Amino acid sequence: xxxxxxxxxxxxxxxxxxxxxxxxxxxxxxxxxxxxxxxxxxxxxxxxxxxxxxxxxxxxxxxxxxxxxxxxxxxxxxxxxxxxxxxxxxxxxxxxxxxxxxxxxxxxxxxxxxxxxxxxxxxxxxxxxxxxxxxxxxxxxx
Amino acid sequence: xxxxxxxxxxxxxxxxxxxxxxxxxxxxxxxxxxxxxxxxxxxxxxxxxxxxxxxxxxxxxxxxxxxxxxxxxxxxxxxxxxxxxxxxxxxxxxxxxxxxxxxxxxxxxxxxxxxxxxxxxxxxxxxxxxxxxxxxxxxxxxxxxxxxxxxxxxxxxxxxxxxxxxxxxxxxxxxxxxxxxxxxxxxxxxxxxxxxxxxxxxxxxxxxxxxxxxxxxxxxxxxxxxxxxxxxxxxxxxxxxxxxxxxxxxxxxxxxxxxxxxxxxxxxxxxxxxxxxxxxxxxxxxxxxxxxxxxxxxxxxxxxxxxxxxxxxxxxxxxxxxxxxxxxxxxxxxxxxxxxxxxxxxxxxxxxxxxxxxxxxxxxxxxxxxxxxxxxxxxxxxxxxxxxxxxxxxxxxxxxxxxxxxxxxxxxxxxxxxxxxxxxxxxxxxxxxxxxxxxxxxxxxxxxxxxxxxxxxxxxxxxxxxxxxxxxx
Numbered sequence: 001x002x003x004x005x006x007x008x009x010x011x012x013x014x015x016x017x018x019x020x021x022x023x024x025x026x027x028x029x030x031x032x033x034x035x036x037x038x039x040x041x042x043x044x045x046x047x048x049x050x051x052x053x054x055x056x057x058x059x060x061x062x063x064x065x066x067x068x069x070x071x072x073x074x075x076x077x078x079x080x081x082x083x084x085x086x087x088x089x090x091x092x093x094x095x096x097x098x099x100x101x102x103x104x105x106x107x108x109x110x111x112x113x114x115x116x117x118x119x120x121x122x123x124x125x126x127x128x129x130x131x132x133x134x135x136x137x138x139x140x141x142x
Numbered sequence: 143x144x145x146x147x148x149x150x151x152x153x154x155x156x157x158x159x160x161x162x163x164x165x166x167x168x169x170x171x172x173x174x175x176x177x178x179x180x181x182x183x184x185x186x187x188x189x190x191x192x193x194x195x196x197x198x199x200x201x202x203x204x205x206x207x208x209x210x211x212x213x214x215x216x217x218x219x220x221x222x223x224x225x226x227x228x229x230x231x232x233x234x235x236x237x238x239x240x241x242x243x244x245x246x247x248x249x250x251x252x253x254x255x256x257x258x259x260x261x262x263x264x265x266x267x268x269x270x271x272x273x274x275x276x277x278x279x280x281x282x283x284x285x286x287x288x289x290x291x292x293x294x295x296x297x298x299x300x301x302x303x304x305x306x307x308x309x310x311x312x313x314x315x316x317x318x319x320x321x322x323x324x325x326x327x328x329x330x331x332x333x334x335x336x337x338x339x340x341x342x343x344x345x346x347x348x349x350x351x352x353x354x355x356x357x358x359x360x361x362x363x364x365x366x367x368x369x370x371x372x373x374x375x376x377x378x379x380x381x382x383x384x385x386x387x388x389x390x391x392x393x394x395x396x397x398x399x400x401x402x403x404x405x406x407x408x409x410x411x412x413x414x415x416x417x418x419x420x421x422x423x424x425x426x427x428x429x430x431x432x433x434x435x436x437x438x439x440x441x442x443x444x445x446x447x448x449x450x451x452x453x454x455x456x457x458x459x460x461x462x463x464x465x466x467x468x469x470x471x472x473x474x475x476x477x478x479x480x481x482x483x484x485x486x487x488x489x490x491x492x493x494x495x496x497x498x499x500x501x502x503x504x505x506x507x508x509x510x511x512x513x514x515x516x517x518x519x520x521x522x523x524x525x526x527x528x529x530x531x532x533x534x535x536x537x538x539x540x541x542x543x544x545x546x547x548x549x550x551x552x553x554x555x556x557x558x559x560x561x562x563x564x565x566x567x568x569x570x571x572x573x574x575x576x577x578x579x580x581x582x583x584x585x586x587x588x589x590x591x592x593x594x595x596x597x598x599x600x601x602x603x604x605x606x607x608x609x610x611x612x613x614x615x
């Protein structure tokens with residue numbers, strides 16, 4: 001088994017950056033394509049009247065696009081065939097199901113999310129969710 | 143006129159994020175029902191029944207018709223550019239800055255006071271639940287001054303605390319997921335159907351006479367009474383129905399699906415509301431609700447003696463309302479974020495805290511104000527203000543659809559409202575009628591609110607607006 005298309009999720013946290021580094025070295029060794037994805041979490045459960053949340057998501061999206069530039073550069077510097085994408089949507093569903101399905105991903109690399117106890121209780125860790133629900137292999141970087 | 147300076151549509155399109163068309167009629171219906179059902183029926187039926195008697199059932203119908211027309215207009219408004227932004231951003235394009243400011247200011251009123259209103263109802267059911275468990279809170283700290291006639295109360299502590307708690311949750315970036323939301327919708331529907339099935343047997347048709355004690359519109363003890371004023375009050379029960387309207391860009395074949403989704407979700411929730419109202423006013427005489435203003439459903443269950451059901455209903459209502467407060471406060475922080483980003487509000491409200499990815503300070507600022515309003519202000523005043531703010535926003539939106547059809551007929555529209563110009567005119571007429579049904583004190587409070595907004599606009603926003611600075615370059 002050789003991984004051809006690797007997805008790494010980033011969010012600016014140190015854990016995610018470690019996951020990114022692991023992703024880079026694996027992609028290099030395996031000559032795989034690396035998909036670097038940053039998701040702006042948007043929950044259908046929080047829709048409010050008059051669409052007031054939209055502007056916020058849109059701004060976050062624009063900022064995330066800028067923040068992805070250094071990752072693109074780092075990957076390119078190492079000679080990796082990489083693609084960066086900013087996405088808006090439910091972070092768990094996107095990373096575990098839709099993005100891997102659409103891009104034929106065979107390995108997902110994520111950092112252990114740095115949520116505190118309350119965050120874990122109410123929304124659960126993203127990485128745990130992906131680990132349990134994804135159809136392809138998942139590597140969690142500590 | 144610089145106050146009417148406008149944002150350009152093409153500039154907004156440049157920042158668009160593509161959305162996928164995945165929603166069908168039933169997705170929209172479920173989305174709409176989820177957004178509509180729950181809060182109004184748990185909180186405002188008491189006040190509505192006092193205003194119109196059993197005729198309140200007709201009030202729900204009028205409010206639903208108003209929402210149907212306004213919903214169609216809003217759907218076109220929200221789909222006007224290929225980006226589904228907020229009503230505030232769109233009015234910036236359609237009418238210019240000052241109207242956008244007024245809409246934003248209205249929405250702040252809707253969200254802040256909407257959250258406060260719901261938290262007062264939350265507190266009503268919470269106090270009852272504690273009482274059923276044998277814990278009795280002193281009446282002085284469970285309601286605002288003058289809520290229940292003959293009971294001395296000062297501060298609604300449970301309402302205050304729940305708003306603070308939820309503000310904290312939002313400020314550190316926790317949102318409820320779609321799955322939680324769907325579960326809540328099911329819980330709310332189950333509670334309502336359970337209530338209908340268990341209490342319909344206790345209806346005494348004698349309680350329905352007189353069916354319509356105050357006519358369509360009359361004055362009774364100095365307050366507007368009758369079916370139309372009650373419709374103005376229970377309009378609150380439908381707030382959130384426009385969740386369907388703003389999904390035009392994600393809907394498959396929106397020109398057919400969207401009106402169906404709006405119609406179906408309004409129809410189903412109205413049938414449920416009317417059934418519940420008839421049962422409630424059939425089991426107890428409508429005047430009894432005066433003692434149960436914050437938690438009207440409990441008046442019925444006290445009459446039938448079903449304590450077990452009252453515990454279930456209370457838990458369902460508390461869970462459902464918690465998520466509604468969450469969504470309202472979330473919307474609150476986001477609308478103030480947008481206004482701050484455009485320079486109409488101080489920078490503080492638009493600062494996003496990197497650690498949590500939330501507008502932290504703005505969330506807390508309005509959260510604390512909302513909590514104080516929930517603790518100190520009587521439900522009567524709160525709910526009417528929410529309605530007048532929302533109705534005004536719908537009037538502006540419907541007028542916007544009319545105006546844009548005239549001014550920019552060729553602009554891309556993801557969804558075209560059927561029957562223009564009749565639909566927006568009917569929507570405006572209904573909204574004006576419902577505004578007219580509110581008490582004059584509410585108009586005065588609203589006008590004061592608007593005057594404050596003009597002071598802020600001309601004193602601060604006009605000079606700090608991003609468009610102003612671009613103009614100087």
